[in-house]
Amino acid sequence: MADTYLGLVNTPLPGKLAKTLGLPRPAVLRRYTPGGPLVPGPVLILGSGPGADTLAEALLGWDQDVRRHLRPGEKLGAVVVALDAVSRPEDLGAPLLELGQAVRALLPGGRVVSLARPAEEAGDPATAAARQGVDGAVRSVAKELRAGATANGIVLRDGAAADSPGALGALRFLLSGRSAYVDGQFLRVSAVPAPEEPADAGAPLAGRTAVVTGAARGIGAKIAEVLHRDGAKVVVVDVPAAGEQLAAVANRVGGTALQADITAADAAARILAHVKERHGTLDIFVHNAGITRDKLLANMDPARWNAVIAVNISSQLRINDELLASPVFSPEGRIISLASTxxxxxxxxxxxxAASKAAVIGMVRATAASFDGSSRTINAVAPGFIETDMTAKMPVLTREAARRLSSLQQGGQPVDVAETIAFLASGPAGGIxxxxxxxxxxNLVGA
Structure with missing residues (x-):
């Protein structure tokens, strides 16, 4: 459903009126367009640690216009602040105060990205305090930015270098329009071998096969479209009742459709057999299928409770068990699950x-630990308020409040979820x- 208010305040007269009345003025977000620039203007690199020089070199290698000092009157596409060398809280002042001046020069849709190391890996309390301080500062900056700008961070785990494939992959994602609705977040990356460069930079998933469940409409359909855009061969899965819509999605993405109830005992076997027959190997599995059966707990009945648990988490656990035991699933496979705020x-x-989606997070973290030392990854994406058919059915006032309850003061689009999933499915995300x-x-709930 279109956000009418967003459209109005981005026209001259209503926009001026909203400013006069102190009303929210959400901006049209800068989203990814194939062939478009990574950032809309020069990139300023702040910080005096080794990460600053390393990232400046990397950005120059990407043909970006790099600055080490803010030029009077110049507008910026992004600011990257390297804080990987901080060892005490006092070290934060100079670079962050310089950042405070630089954000005034950000163009609409600009990006702020920090680089730091994990507090839990610090050898002493002062270093841990400084590193944790980065977290609070960047999240606060994200709440202060306007005009569709965002602030996020990269955390280098286990001694990963600033120019490691995972760090550079995360940096490219966070600077790009792909991360339009990702704000106030930290991507924790470990050192991994450099992925093989795709033959076509515009098709980073070329040669890979993906399965998307719950793909007949909404977020699932958009995930299939974006994975296809990035070069993947896509198998879309949904219940037989959605067969006509599912076939339409499969036609749009040049993929195949499989009608299956993911809660059925043979669902994983059917999916794996389908992929093996048509593609041989499965590289990406997206657990998107999910349902809601909302009621206050005092009014909840077993049928509603059990249906949500069965679809949203039990099916994922069962499918993952068979997936990980099957030779069809690639040794470098990616599993991405949809959680929720x-x-x-x-x-x-x-x-x-909420129980089912929190359970997804627990499953992802536990499974990830078993992947240590391998090239497989599993991650979760937790959408907030996304403009879908489901949210369009909310009461008008509730929907409007939900839209404005974020730093970007608007709901996200299904493509925003899909872009993040496509990034996590890619080679450069192997360290995540x-x-x-x-x-x-x-969104102003949760962490």
Whole structure:
């Protein structure tokens, strides 16, 4: 459903009126377009640690216009602040205060990206304090930015270098229009071998096969479209009742459709057999299928509770068990599960749904630990308020409030979820494992 208010405040007269009245003025977000620039203007690199020089070199290698100092009157497409060498809280002041001046020069849709190391890996309390301080500062900056700009961070785990494939892959994603609705988030990356460069930079998933469940409409259909756009061969899965819509999605993406109830005992076997017959190997599995059966817990009945658990988490556990035991699933396979901000912060009337989505997060973290030392990854994406058929049915006032309850003051689009999933499915995301990435515009609930 279109956000009428967003359209109005981005026209001259209503926009001026909203400013005068102090009303929210959400901006049209800068989203990815094939062939478009990575950022809309020069990139300023701040910080004096080794990461600053390393990232400046990397960005120059990407043909970006790099600055080490802000030029008077110049507008910026992005600011990258390297804080990987901080060892005490006092080290944060100079680069972050310089960042404070630089954000005034950000163009609409600009990006702020920090680089730091994990507090839990610090050898002493002062270093841990400084590193954790980065978290609070960047999340706060994200709440202060306007005109569709975002602030996010990269955390280098286990001694990963600033120019490691995972760090550079995360940087490219966070600078690009693909991360339009990712705000106030931190991507924790480990060192991994450099992935093989795709023959076509515009098709980073070329040669890979993906399965998307719940793909007949909404977010699932958009995930299939974006994976196809990035070069993947796509198998779309949904219940037989959605067969006509599912076939239409399969036709749009040049893929194949499989009608299957993912809660059935033979669902995984059918999916794996389908992929083996048509493609040989399965590289990407997206657990998108999910349902809601909302009621206050005091009014909840077993049927509603059990249906949500069966679809949203039990099916994923069963499918993953068979997936990981099958030779059809690639040794470098990617599993991406849809969680939800409801599973992080809870939501009134959604105790069953929140339980299932929190369970997804627990499953992802536990499975990720078993992947240590391998080239497989599993991650979760937790959408916030996304403009779908489901949210269009919400009461008008509730829907409007939900749209404005984020730093970006608007709902996300299904493509925002799909872009994050496509990134996690790619080679450069190989250093990201066991993470939960919120695609919520920094919704003001949860962490």
């Amino acid at each position: 409801s599973g992080i912060a809870g939501n009134r009337g959604q105790s069953n749904y 494992n066991g993470q939960v990435i919120r695609v919520c515009g920094q």
